[in-house]
Amino acid sequence: MSRAAIIGGGVVGGGWAARFLLNGWDVAVFDPDPDAERKIGEMLDNARASLPALYDRPLPPEGRLSFAASVVEAVTGADWVQESVSERLDLKHAVYDEIAGHLPEGGFVASSTSGFKASDLAARGAPVVVVHPFNPVYLLPLAEISGEARYCDRAHEIVASIGMHPLVLRKEIDAFIGxxxxxxxxxxxxxxxxxxxxxxxxxxxxxxxxxxxxxxxxxxxxxxxxxxxxxxxxxxxxxxxxxxxxxxxxxxxxxxxxxxxxxxxxxxxxxxxxxLSTRALERLRDDNLVAILRGLRRTGSGAGGVLLEHERSLPEGGELDGLPITLRKSVPVTWTDYNGHMNEAAYLELGSWATDALMKLVGADAAYIASGKSFFTVDTRIRYLDEVHRGTMLTVTTQLLEATGKKMKLFHRVTKPDGILAATIETLLLHTDLTSRRACPPDPQVAAALETLAAAHAGRPAEGAGGAVGQRS
Structure with missing residues (x-):
């Protein structure tokens, strides 16, 4: 498990802590503010409800957060040290003096400074590289990097691994680019x-x-x-x-x-x-950013491309109760309505992505679709069994109920983290020739994969499948 030390737990330091934690790093924070633990806890609550909502795969299991009693305690054993103290050069130098003797061989300090050049920060001999983020750090991807090339290369690697966009400056300048x-x-x-x-x-x-x-x-x-x-x-x-x-x-x-x-x-x-309180403004900002970033994600434009690239590095698939997991997703605010819960249209979208995953599993992937064949949905029945709210991590498993001829019938179960069944989505699809737009049998390799999966799922109960609208059992 990688470990990050955050020196200074204010708005920027707390954002770094959230970004690392939600990407699976253990994090140790040092901040003399007696309210630091409360403030970072509130920021982490916001981050948990927003950052995972940008992705259609789950982020790694959350790391462990601890609060150190000193700079040395936080830094000892850390793989990454992020300094986010106030913009005073004398204060930063004093912190670097404390840190320098406790860095691993080849280690360095990453500074969140918003204006000082790396050469100014390293003037007293400490190994320092500028890694300047933008607030909120846990949502906005840009990190401006400058300093010695050997440190910049390592910083580039780490920053990209936690879903950010590293921008290495060609020349040192005060206040950087952004x-x-x-x-x-x-x-x-x-x-x-x-x-x-x-x-x-x-x-x-x-x-x-x-x-x-x-x-x-x-x-x-x-x-x-x-x-x-x-x-x-x-x-x-x-x-x-x-x-x-x-x-x-x-x-x-x-x-x-x-x-x-x-x-x-x-x-x-x-x-x-x-x-509006500061926390209310932060939640409003985060909700708006999630909506904008997810919009950009659909086309891979701008920051959306960073999200897609990071998501490709996240694991997918697996099984639950003997069924393939076809989707694990945190509910974004764009899926909720004026009642504060996930609305009907979102369940359809959830089911469509789960169906796409099942199609990939049996070989009806992007290449297959490009060849001119696909499955078209012709009927869907959804049962809403429990309320789902913003930030809830949902797991979808898919059972193949029928795969005969042109038909593919799926049964998606949507469960909450506590194991409660939130919904079921029953979907009937027909295999279709995209040129003629008429139903046709799937290609032999897809038909064989469907037959194998159907045999594996045969005889399993599918509670609620085949019922009429309004039927609850």
Missing amino acids: NRFQEAVWREALWMLKDGIATTSEIDDAIRMSFGLRWAQMGLFETYRIAGGEAGMQSYIEQFGPTLGWPRTKLMDVPELDDALIDMIGRQSDAQSGH
């Missing part, structure tokens, strides 16, 4: 506030209702390439490049953050979001 963009927008926003052009709420609307959505999937340059039309990026630059010289922005100047401006920002922010 924060430079954020600070540029922040400066412009402060001027708009000070000059009375817009309120905090109006500025946020301008971002989240427009280019923020485009950037989430395509970033900056792909967005502008499309804006150039069929002629592409060159056309865009020819049209809009000259406007960069117009006096439209104050990005080279920063308003003084005097008491009046700070008070204005505070009052407007309170009016905008003060009715």
Whole structure:
């Protein structure tokens, strides 16, 4: 079992702890804050309900969380050390002095710093590499990495293994790449506030209702390439490049953050979001990110591609009670309704993914479909037996009830972690020629696999199968 030491358990350190824990690492945290255990526990609750919901395979079994009484205790025996203390260079150097003598051979400290260069952090001889994440660390995949190449290579490997996207900087710069963009927008926003052009709420609307959505999937340059039309990026630059010289922005100047401006920002922010607690805002943020990231996941765009790549490294399959496990999935918020529980449409989606897994098991996989054959669903019956809520890990097993000629009849059982049967989904499918769109017998290898599986499942009870709508037993 790999072990991570987290030095500093605030918003960023707690996010790192959650990211490592939910990817199967044991985690030791050191933070002198007497409320650190409570705060990280609350953050971990949020992470448990959101990160697994991004995947259609289960993450590894959760690691063990412990709280150390000292930096040395946390670091001793650790395979990875993540420093997330306050942005004070003297404090970071003092922490590195404590850590240095307790690193394994070839070990280093990964710093979450949001602005200091690795050479600044390593100025007193400690082996330090910048591994700068974005909040919430357990959901957003980017980690900006800089420092000595030998450390960056190892950091790249570890960061990718826990489902993140490592971006190694070609050159050392203060504030790295992402924060430079954020600070540029922040400066412009402060001027708009000070000059009375817009309120905090109006500025946020301008971002989240427009280019923020485009950037989430395509970033900056792909967005502008499309804006150039069929002629592409060159056309865009020819049209809009000259406007960069117009006096439209104050990005080279920063308003003084005097008491009046700070008070204005505070009052407007309170009016905008003060009715929600910090934890409520975090849950809202996480739910929105899960919905956006799962949307990107469907096409593999942007951060969705990182999720799919990580998911391919996660184990699938297995058996439960002698039946193949065709899906294990945490319920995302997008599957819940105004009553707070999983809604009817989500059960259909759950059943469809389980059916796809069974099809792969018998050889009707992507290559088979590409050859022009597949199974089409013609009838489905769902029994809702127990409430299911956001974040519940569901396990689906599939029993093959019938496989004769063109027909394939499946019985999916959906169980909760406590073993309670939450639902059953009975599905009848017909094998179909995708060219003629007519039913036809499956290819011999698929038919043989179905026959073998049907024989293995023969004689097993299938409680509720074959009943009418409304029949509960």
